[in-house]
Amino acid sequence: METMNLIELCHLDEIAEGTSRGFDTSGRGRDTVFLVRQNGELFGYRNACPHYGTTPMAWRKDAYLSGDGSRIVCAAHGAQFDIATGECLQGACLGQSLTPVRLTITDDGRILLEQDAQ
Amino acid sequence: MKIIGPDALVFGVDDIAAASQYLIDYGLQAVDAGPHGGRFEALDGTAIIVTRQDDPSLPAPLPTNAPLRKTIYGVADQATLDAIAAELSKDREVRRLDDGSLESVDDMGFALGFQITVRRPLDLPSERVNAPGDHARPVNDVGVDEDRVIIPRSLSHVVYFVPDAAKAETFYVERLGFRCTDRFIGTGPFLQPAGTLDHHTLFMIETPPFMLGCEHFTFHMGGPSEVLLAGTRFVNKGYESFWGPGRHKFGSNWFWYFNSPFGCHVEYDADMDLHDEEWEAREAPISADASQAFLFQYREKWIPGGDPQ
Numbered sequence: 001m002e003t004m005n006l007i008e009l010c011h012l013d014e015i016a017e018g019t020s021r022g023f024d025t026s027g028r029g030r031d032t033v034f035l036v037r038q039n040g041e042l043f044g045y046r047n048a049c050p051h052y053g054t055t056p057m058a059w060r061k062d063a064y065l066s067g068d069g070s071r072i073v074c075a076a077h078g079a080q081f082d083i084a085t086g087e088c089l090q091g092a093c094l095g096q097s098l099t100p101v102r103l104t105i106t107d108d109g110r111i112l113l114e115q116d117a118q
Numbered sequence: 119m120k121i122i123g124p125d126a127l128v129f130g131v132d133d134i135a136a137a138s139q140y141l142i143d144y145g146l147q148a149v150d151a152g153p154h155g156g157r158f159e160a161l162d163g164t165a166i167i168v169t170r171q172d173d174p175s176l177p178a179p180l181p182t183n184a185p186l187r188k189t190i191y192g193v194a195d196q197a198t199l200d201a202i203a204a205e206l207s208k209d210r211e212v213r214r215l216d217d218g219s220l221e222s223v224d225d226m227g228f229a230l231g232f233q234i235t236v237r238r239p240l241d242l243p244s245e246r247v248n249a250p251g252d253h254a255r256p257v258n259d260v261g262v263d264e265d266r267v268i269i270p271r272s273l274s275h276v277v278y279f280v281p282d283a284a285k286a287e288t289f290y291v292e293r294l295g296f297r298c299t300d301r302f303i304g305t306g307p308f309l310q311p312a313g314t315l316d317h318h319t320l321f322m323i324e325t326p327p328f329m330l331g332c333e334h335f336t337f338h339m340g341g342p343s344e345v346l347l348a349g350t351r352f353v354n355k356g357y358e359s360f361w362g363p364g365r366h367k368f369g370s371n372w373f374w375y376f377n378s379p380f381g382c383h384v385e386y387d388a389d390m391d392l393h394d395e396e397w398e399a400r401e402a403p404i405s406a407d408a409s410q411a412f413l414f415q416y417r418e419k420w421i422p423g424g425d426p427q
């Protein structure tokens with residue numbers, strides 16, 4: 001039987017439309033996943049750029065988006081990703097994609113990250 | 119040709135406020151900065167120049183739309199400027215801008231500027247170290263001052279991703295008088311222009327053409343403690359450490375790289391080797407081991423046994 005861990009990230013009210021936010025789910029002082037809210041929808045990815053494989057993408061805490069908020073940007077070498085699909089549209093990892101994470105939103109608006117139990 | 123090194127790098131960005139705040143938090147001093155962008159200077163006057171990406175005065179972008187729009191070299195004198203103009207006009211356009219500087223491109227398409235250097239001579243001690251046999255720091259002069267103001271001293275080097283490192287190197291060596299000081303085989307050369315002894319002011323990394331652009335730039339700090347202290351402050355302001363702190367082998371420079379809103383990494387460096395024409399370039403295949411003597415990773419302050427309650 002597959003078991004699953006649910007990790008609470010934040011409440012929907014805590015991530016405003018058009019913004020991104022990172023979460024340190026392993027308690028190691030480094031954000032491991034990030035969320036983007038766009039057009040009312042919520043997208044979540046691992047904080048790991050496909051260009052180098054595992055490297056962090058924000059340039060400052062929670063800063064994962066381009067200036068106009070239209071794309072996810074890796075602040076290492078500027079690769080740009082589609083917010084909804086995670087696909088790299090320009091830059092160092094063209095054709096590769098961010099790794100999505102599975103999210104559950106509870107009736108009262110809490111955002112839960114689904115993780116396979118180790 | 120007495121090219122000294124980069125006087126300035128010009129970036130076109132989509133968020134002037136964020137880019138400007140980043141450079142101020144990094145430690146540069148804002149000169150004539152505002153909603154239009156500005157100039158962010160180190161102690162010797164070398165700088166990062168921030169403009170809007172659609173600023174019509176910028177040279178055309180690279181086909182990859184990389185935010186780095188121009189590398190402006192400082193040269194020793196007018197004779198050097200004239201020699202560069204004569205050399206480059208043999209096979210490409212060289213424009214003379216109103217400020218007396220030259221503008222052209224290298225063989226990879228990077229826009230280049232050349233001007234009589236704006237670098238102000240610095241008369242500042244480097245970080246002094248005491249060791250048995252050589253006490254370099256004066257008596258009663260304390261080594262750690264957590265409150266000290268740290269301002270980067272000088273624009274050190276820029277690193278490009280290029281699709282053809284051999285061709286790119288030939289341009290700088292044969293047309294502009296740079297020397298190769300060391301080389302990562304299959305990756306690219308460390309290049310030193312004739313007007314400096316710094317191990318490198320330019321390094322190139324061969325990559326697929328869609329990556330053409332800037333990998334990082336960095337400023338020289340006063341010493342390793344300044345790299346570590348400035349980097350620690352930068353982390354505490356919420357910026358993202360990418361690699362470091364550590365110490366490179368080729369060049370011996372201490373490093374600490376951060377992510378940035380400039381589509382490239384931004385580094386602090388210190389204590390780079392100096393070489394003259396007596397130096398014979400070394401070669402090594404690139405690897406984690408070849409690229410650093412040691413590497414550390416930031417962690418929050420901690421004390422054995424925990425803080426007393």
Ligand code: FES
Pocket residue numbers: 049050051052055074075076077078079091092093
């Ligand atoms: S690591 Fe993300 S673009 Fe290079």
Ligand SMILES: [Fe+2]
Pocket residue numbers: 275277334336373385387
């Ligand atoms: Fe560097």
